[in-house]
Amino acid sequence: DIVMTQSPDSLAVSLGERATINCKSSQSLLVISSNKTYFAWYQQKPGQPPKLLISWPSTREPGVPDRFIGSGSGTDFTLTISSLQAEDVAVYYCQQYYSTPYTFGQGTKLEIK
Amino acid sequence: QVQLQESGPGLVKPSETLSLTCTVSGGSISTYYWNWIRQPPGKGLEWIGYIYDNGNTNYNPSLKSRVTISVDTSKNQFSLKLISVTAADTAVYYCARRVGVMTPFDSWGQGTLVTVSS
Numbered sequence: 001d002i003v004m005t006q007s008p009d010s011l012a013v014s015l016g017e018r019a020t021i022n023c024k025s026s027q028s029l030l031v032i033s034s035n036k037t038y039f040a041w042y043q044q045k046p047g048q049p050p051k052l053l054i055s056w057p058s059t060r061e062p063g064v065p066d067r068f069i070g071s072g073s074g075t076d077f078t079l080t081i082s083s084l085q086a087e088d089v090a091v092y093y094c095q096q097y098y099s100t101p102y103t104f105g106q107g108t109k110l111e112i113k
Numbered sequence: 114q115v116q117l118q119e120s121g122p123g124l125v126k127p128s129e130t131l132s133l134t135c136t137v138s139g140g141s142i143s144t145y146y147w148n149w150i151r152q153p154p155g156k157g158l159e160w161i162g163y164i165y166d167n168g169n170t171n172y173n174p175s176l177k178s179r180v181t182i183s184v185d186t187s188k189n190q191f192s193l194k195l196i197s198v199t200a201a202d203t204a205v206y207y208c209a210r211r212v213g214v215m216t217p218f219d220s221w222g223q224g225t226l227v228t229v230s231s
Contacts, residue, residue: 040217049207049221050158061219093158097217101173104158 002026002096006105012113019081021108023094028074029057031098038098041070041079044107045090053092054079086112115140117208117222125202125229131195135208135222142166142184146211147191148218149182151204154226159204163211164191198229 003026013019023039030037039057042050052061054070057077069080081088089112094105121133135147149161162172164182172180176195184191195202205226209218 036215038215042218049209049224050218051221052217052219055217095158095217097211097215100160100171101175102160104160106157 001101002029002099002103004094004096004103004105006092006094006108008108009106010109010111012111013081013084014113015086016083017113019084019088019110021079021092021094021110023072023077023079023105025075025077025096025098027098029096029098030074037073038096039072039077040095040097041068041077042093042095042104043088043090044093050093081110084110084112115210115220117210117220119206119208119222119225121225121227123226123228125198125227126231127199127229128197131193131198131202131206131227131229133193133206133208133225133227134190135192137189137191137210142186142189142191146214146216147182147184148209148211149193150207150209150218150221151202152207152224153201153204161193161195161206200229203227203229 005024007022029039040055041053044050058070067082091107116138118136125131143166146163148163164170179196181194205224207224208222210220
């Protein structure tokens, strides 16, 4: 199985400041023949299902604010929230869809400082 | 816009079978990959398996011996059966869609909590 490891486990950031969450996969998620990287970020607010934010790993879903920025390649990925808003408080998960079993990171809890 | 809704018993006794159904509305169940994912209380996400509309399945090896996912295209539903449950199977169970063989989970149900307890 591909292991996804996020850091940090929790993070407190002031409103308007930048938040950065990292994710590392135990093997490359890049398929050279297609030049695609099979990686995504999800946001989960309390009592709600996860919501797909970013995939491939820098393509935002329609309606996702542009303060959410995904980057990275191969095995190392980053989710940056450029200016934290109160509604961004949530747990964020990374996920690989390169191979089954599809696996998620352990989650990063983002709070307001 | 497609909507997914899980349904089934919220309480299952140890050693019995957990059975859930996901009803898909606002779109056809055909040509997509339909998944089950679970989340124990306060913990992370675990993919259980998927089914394609032709009935092809793929299960997480950690659960493969106990899981069956089936589809009823006439009802726009797919189902999960998990046998021989224990307390470790207590979780919120989500159904989710993927549009292609190697794509993320783009639509999710609200989830349903299943508690395994006598």
